[in-house]
Amino acid sequence: MSATETRSMLDLLNGFVIQLREAGLPVSLTENLDAMDAVQHIPIEDREAFKYALGATLIKNQAHWRSFETVFEVYFSLRGPEYKLANADGESSELDDLWREMQDASQEGDGRGGAGSLDALTPEEIAHLLMQALMQGDQALMKALARQSVQRFAGMEPGRPVGGTYYLYRTLRNLDLDGMLSKMVDAANHGQESDAGRLEQRLEREEFEHRITEFKAEVEAEIRRRLVEDRGVEAMAKTLRKPLPEDVEFMHASREEMVSLRKALQPLTRKLAAKLARKRKHGRKGPLDFRNTVRHSLSYGGVPAEPKFKYPRPAKPELMVVADISGSVAAFARFTLMLVYAISNQFSKVRSFVFIDGIDEVTDYFKATEDITEAIHRVNTEADVVWVDGHSDYGHAFEVFWERYGKDISPKTTVLLLGDARNNYHASQSWVIKEMRMKARHVYWLNPEPKSYWNTGDSIVGEYGNFTDGVYECRNLRQLEGFVEKLA
Amino acid sequence: MASELVHRFESVQQVRDGLRDIDYLADDGIAGVAYLADRLGKPVLVEGPAGTGKTQLAKSIAELTGARLIRLQCYEGMDESKALFEWNYKKQLLRIQADKNSDSWTDIHDDIFSDEFLLTRPLLEAITADDPVVLLIDEVDRVEVETEALLLEILSEYQVSIPELGTIEAKQIPLVFLTSNNTRELSEALKRRCLFLHVDYPSMEREREIVLAKVPGVTESLAEQIARVVRSIRSLDLKKAPSVSETLDWARTLLLLNIETIDETVAKETLHILLKYQTDIAKAAKDLSVDE
Numbered sequence: 001m002s003a004t005e006t007r008s009m010l011d012l013l014n015g016f017v018i019q020l021r022e023a024g025l026p027v028s029l030t031e032n033l034d035a036m037d038a039v040q041h042i043p044i045e046d047r048e049a050f051k052y053a054l055g056a057t058l059i060k061n062q063a064h065w066r067s068f069e070t071v072f073e074v075y076f077s078l079r080g081p082e083y084k085l086a087n088a089d090g091e092s093s094e095l096d097d098l099w100r101e102m103q104d105a106s107q108e109g110d111g112r113g114g115a116g117s118l119d120a121l122t123p124e125e126i127a128h129l130l131m132q133a134l135m136q137g138d139q140a141l142m143k144a145l146a147r148q149s150v151q152r153f154a155g156m157e158p159g160r161p162v163g164g165t166y167y168l169y170r171t172l173r174n175l176d177l178d179g180m181l182s183k184m185v186d187a188a189n190h191g192q193e194s195d196a197g198r199l200e201q202r203l204e205r206e207e208f209e210h211r212i213t214e215f216k217a218e219v220e221a222e223i224r225r226r227l228v229e230d231r232g233v234e235a236m237a238k239t240l241r242k243p244l245p246e247d248v249e250f251m252h253a254s255r256e257e258m259v260s261l262r263k264a265l266q267p268l269t270r271k272l273a274a275k276l277a278r279k280r281k282h283g284r285k286g287p288l289d290f291r292n293t294v295r296h297s298l299s300y301g302g303v304p305a306e307p308k309f310k311y312p313r314p315a316k317p318e319l320m321v322v323a324d325i326s327g328s329v330a331a332f333a334r335f336t337l338m339l340v341y342a343i344s345n346q347f348s349k350v351r352s353f354v355f356i357d358g359i360d361e362v363t364d365y366f367k368a369t370e371d372i373t374e375a376i377h378r379v380n381t382e383a384d385v386v387w388v389d390g391h392s393d394y395g396h397a398f399e400v401f402w403e404r405y406g407k408d409i410s411p412k413t414t415v416l417l418l419g420d421a422r423n424n425y426h427a428s429q430s431w432v433i434k435e436m437r438m439k440a441r442h443v444y445w446l447n448p449e450p451k452s453y454w455n456t457g458d459s460i461v462g463e464y465g466n467f468t469d470g471v472y473e474c475r476n477l478r479q480l481e482g483f484v485e486k487l488a
Numbered sequence: 489m490a491s492e493l494v495h496r497f498e499s500v501q502q503v504r505d506g507l508r509d510i511d512y513l514a515d516d517g518i519a520g521v522a523y524l525a526d527r528l529g530k531p532v533l534v535e536g537p538a539g540t541g542k543t544q545l546a547k548s549i550a551e552l553t554g555a556r557l558i559r560l561q562c563y564e565g566m567d568e569s570k571a572l573f574e575w576n577y578k579k580q581l582l583r584i585q586a587d588k589n590s591d592s593w594t595d596i597h598d599d600i601f602s603d604e605f606l607l608t609r610p611l612l613e614a615i616t617a618d619d620p621v622v623l624l625i626d627e628v629d630r631v632e633v634e635t636e637a638l639l640l641e642i643l644s645e646y647q648v649s650i651p652e653l654g655t656i657e658a659k660q661i662p663l664v665f666l667t668s669n670n671t672r673e674l675s676e677a678l679k680r681r682c683l684f685l686h687v688d689y690p691s692m693e694r695e696r697e698i699v700l701a702k703v704p705g706v707t708e709s710l711a712e713q714i715a716r717v718v719r720s721i722r723s724l725d726l727k728k729a730p731s732v733s734e735t736l737d738w739a740r741t742l743l744l745l746n747i748e749t750i751d752e753t754v755a756k757e758t759l760h761i762l763l764k765y766q767t768d769i770a771k772a773a774k775d776l777s778v779d780e
Contacts (some may be wrong), residue, residue: 030680033527041522042500049500052520060679062535062670062686199752199776203716206723209691270672373725446708 009039019071021059024244034058048075064247077225126152127175134192134211135184142211142241146218149175155362156226177212184208188234246477250335252449262338264477272484286310313471318412320440322401323386324419326356326392332448336418339480341366343437353405354379355397358387361405392422394464395429402432409439417445419469421454421461428460433467443467446474446483453487495664496526496553503552511546511701512541513694521685531643531661531664533682538669539731540687543626546665550622555663558617559624560610562631566639570649574607601652605678611639612648615658621661628678630667636678639666643681690730690732692719698732712740715749721762721772730762738762752776 013036020027032059042053051072059068121129121467126148131354133141150156153174154167188204245264248257292308300306321340325333337354343352344366351363360383409415415436437443445468447454447461454471456463465471471481497503522545525532534542550557560571567749580600606617612624625639628754642648646658666682668674690698696715698705706714714735722729730738738761747754756773763769 003627028680034530037528038524041524048516049520052517053524055517056521056524056532056683056685060533060676060682060684065686199717199755202776203713203720206720207716262623289621450595 008041010036013039016054016075017058017347019075023067023071025059025064025067025071025245030152031058031060037249063264067244073224074228077228098178107203108355121148123152123174125183127180130175130215131180131187133182134180134186134208134215136151137211141229141401142215144216144217147222150219150222150226156223156230157291167227168220171219171223172216181208181212182203193425194226210334213459245479248477249475250332251337251475252330253331258334258338260337260411261477264343265338265342268481268484269339271481272343287388307363318410319343319347319351320405320409320413320415320417321350321352322417323352323354324356324392324394325354325379326390328392329420329421329448332418332420334376337379339418341375351405351408353401354383354385355394356385356387357393357396358383358385359397359400359404363440391424392419393428394421394423394424394460398432399429406435406439408431409436411441413440415440415443417443417464418448419445420446420459421464422458423460428463429458430463430467433464437467438467442469444469444483445471446472446480448474450475464479492699497571499523501652506552507548510548510551512544513690513697513701514545515690515694517667517685518545518687519674525663525683528683529646529661529683531666532685533668533674533679534685534687534766535668535670536687537689537729537731539733540689541732542687543624543666543685546622546624546667549625549663553620553663555620555622556617557622557624558614558662559609560628561626562628564630564632566631566635570609571611571635572609572642572682573612573639573650574609575601575606575652576607580605603653606650606653612643612656613644613657614662614664615642615646616650618659620629620660622660622665625664627665627669629671629674633675635673640677640681647711673766680747689722689729692716694733695719695735697738699735702736703743705743707741710742710748710750711739714742715756717750718762720776724772724775726763726768727765728768734764746772 008181013032015256016033017027017032027159035054038053038057039050042049044050051069054072055065055068059065086223099160126145129141130145130149132138133145133153149171152166153171155170156167185201185205185208188201189210189444220251245257246261248261250261253261260369286309289308292310293304295307296306296308297304323340324332325336329336333354340350340352340362344352344363351361352366353359353361362383365382387393417433445465449461451473455457461471470486472479472486474480474483497506500520500523503523506513507514507519507522521532522532534545547557549555583600583605584596606612610623610763614621628636628639643664644670646661647655666678691694692715692760695718696711699711699714700708703711718730718735718738738758741758741761742750742754745758755776759769759772
């Protein structure tokens with residue numbers, strides 16, 4: 001590599017690292033240097049290897065990979081001509097060639113006169129072609145069609161400030177992939193004799209689904225390429241950025257994000273358990289252990305030179321989780337239940353309660369099954385949490401809680417309250433929290449709302465908060481982790 | 489750095505082909521990172537679910553380069569006397585008692601802290617080896633955060649400091665692989681020193697290839713079916729998804745049972761080979777029998 005080439009490569013990488021850092025990915029200086037080292041050995045023309053080389057040196061957490069990939073795709077999508085990465089123009093002409101070849105081949109078959117390129121096709125023909133490509137798993141043709149459909153259906157206008165999702169939606173609406181899936185399944189079943197087992201059919205269907213997902217990803221990539229071309233890397237890097245799993249807001253998490261959240265929860269609850277248990281172990285020394293002291297004095301000739309103490313047996317941490325599962329925090333509630341489930345695996349003694357305006361204990365639902373989806377389903381359908389109208393009433397829920405379960409709170413218990421404290425202007429009954437705190441070891445409140453919304457409208461988190469050991473904003477994993485750290 | 493870097497590989501392609509010849513099917517990421525590890529002289533941290541061939545990767549690389557594999561299995565409570573080195577206390581005692589009169593104190597003192605009385609443990613052994621070695625530090629997530637620090641010096645400088653002897657530098661830079669099942673977050677310091685490689689469940693195509701390579705006698709169509717069923721099962725929400733090694737076990741079982749094509753009954757009857765939890769088995773069986 002010549003000096004100028006190295007130079008431009010360094011500039012390129014530097015820009016890339018800046019983009020990564022702006023996306024929130026932690027890239028240290030040494031990692032940056034490693035990446036510079038790495039690209040000396042991996043030719044940039046080999047795009048996949050190049051991506052992995054950068055990934056291996058810059059990204060040290062698998063959960064960050066998706067964010068990294070997005071930044072990579074955006075940042076290097078247009079560096080094509082200049083740096084000889086995936087070359088949009090070259091590729092498309094190649095695909096046109098491929099297409100022409102196919103046309104020639106089919107022409108011989110059915111004698112249909114074809115135009116020179118994909119552009120001349122009618123939408124029906126495109127759909128038909130796509131179905132063929134999907135059924136045969138023809139990667140090259142799928143790619144070409146993705147490109148063609150975006151060009152045709154997305155209706156992209158230069159400079160128009162809409163996000164990629166809009167174009168994606170427009171493109172896919174025109175293709176009707178769901179309908180195509182059932183058509184494909186039908187066609188496949190038709191083609192073979194029906195003696196193919198049900199398992200086989202199911203696998204076939206999954207294969208098609210898989211290919212359609214691939215195709216969608218291809219369409220998305222194409223839209224991204226075009227957007228970047230239109231508006232430039234810097235602008236697009238910002239809008240297309242995917243949040244890191246720890247920054248995803250519980251309240252607005254998509255299904256896919258929820259899955260990764262759940263994975264990330266497990267180690268966190270283990271940490272929580274360790275934190276609460278350790279506190280006991282490292283506590284102050286207990287009274288003198290006479291027996292043990294005498295036993296050790298033997299090695300000093302009967303002089304009790306090494307006094308031994310009785311350490312308090314590390315008590316098993318007890319936890320009570322009281323969670324709001326009303327509509328206003330629905331998304332958070334799903335997460336809350338996942339959290340409760342994960343916690344109950346770590347602690348020996350967890351009791352969980354859910355409430356809307358009535359309150360019910362759900363500990364057994366989590367104990368009875370190992371399947372979290374089933375547990376959550378049971379909580380949502382069977383737990384008796386509606387008292388009057390199914391609008392949150394913290395006051396009443398707390399009152400009933402105190403009445404029924406208050407006696408079970410001991411000085412060993414930590415109480416976790418989860419909710420937004422939007423009380424629909426009912427009586428707050430905050431004395432319950434006050435009493436609770438006197439009896440329990442700790443009372444903490446986790447609020448899924450942004451801090452700026454607290455105590456606005458019908459939120460009375462401040463009133464309750466006064467009596468707790470602390471109210472914590474808990475909108476994403478990072479904040480939850482912060483809370484666990486603080487517990488120590 | 490102790491010595492000149494000797495490159496073992498010429499190109500990414502060479503790594504991939506070499507691994508393929510010894511029946512380890514690497515994807516782009518794996519081959520690329522292994523190549524980089526050699527070029528940059530950096531350790532590789534391999535992370536991923538259990539049973540996806542993380543340990544096998546190190547073994548295969550060792551086989552490929554004709555190096556000796558030195559393995560350090562990590563466990564909770566491991567300390568430096570098990571990982572790095574230990575003084576041979578008994579031998580030292582004998583040495584002191586052997587000739588009480590002849591040596592002066594300083595002689596003995598210098599003498600008993602010398603190579604002769606040093607017991608090398610895997611890490612030190614890898615550093616001091618004359619022949620080419622591959623060092624595998626297995627399941628590094630099992631040791632406590634504090635113990636991780638033991639590894640830092642060897643990973644970044646390829647040297648070991650022994651208070652009584654001074655610093656021992658590596659004669660050659662070994663390829664180092666650390667594996668982790670990600671049961672806990674490793675420290676930043678450790679991660680920073682390594683190249684990061686995530687090994688996930690293989691794609692369907694790759695899994696088929698693996699089955700074909702590792703299970704002699706399996707037909708193409710059966711391998712294809714196996715890979716597809718396994719992918720289907722992995723997409724369920726299970727406690728423990730089937731690993732590659734379990735796929736291979738399954739393939740061998742089917743072969744022993746002389747089964748040519750998998751249908752619903754066969755799949756359900758042999759599920760317990762793929763899945764290890766009763767709840768998972770029940771779930772998968774239920775799911776496979778539900779008609780779309």
